[in-house]
Amino acid sequence: EIVLTQSPGTLSLSPGERATLSCRASQSVSSSYLAWYQQKPGQAPRLLIYGASSRATGIPDRFSGSGSGTDFTLTISRLEPEDFAVYYCQQYGSSPTFGGGTKVEIK
């Protein structure tokens, strides 16, 4: 099983700032089969990024994904008020696993 470790656990930032979230895999993720999701309290997760860097339908371009192998990054270029949430990475090159999440909170 591929273990995904997300860091930091919590990111305290102000609206307008840049957020950089990390997802590290215990072994290489084949074909960059890595997705990112956003989850707000009481809601289902929403797909942001798939294939490590492709934005899902309707996702604003302030969200971008990068990386390959074992190291992946989600960047939010300028935080909007609605972006404060928990973010999960997920690999799907083998039996699907999720990272533990990064909470982006208002500073």
Place this chain on the structure above:
Amino acid sequence: QVQLVESGGGLVKPGGSLRLSCAASGFTFSDYYMSWIRQAPGKGLEWVSYISSSSSYTNYADSVKGRFTISRDNAKNSLYLQMNSLRAEDTAVYYCARDPPPYSSTRLPYFDYWGQGTLVTVSS
């Protein structure tokens, strides 16, 4: 628009059974692989099971293998999860989710649409 609506959750005793349903609309259900994912209260996400569009392929997380069974009825646009021998650690919100194409033998599921979830509580 794509809609996934889960039902069937509730309180069940350890060792009991429950059957979850997911009603799909707004897309051609029979063209898509589907999955169940769960989230224990205050915890992260755990993939549970997936099924191919024609039910030819299924797969399960080790934590539920032999206890849970995924199925679908394409005529009814519905996905199911039969859960037997339930344990306290199965307590979670259960989401059904859609896996978009293209599909291949080397790619496992990711999820472009999710339902709102149904809560399963296993407790005596």
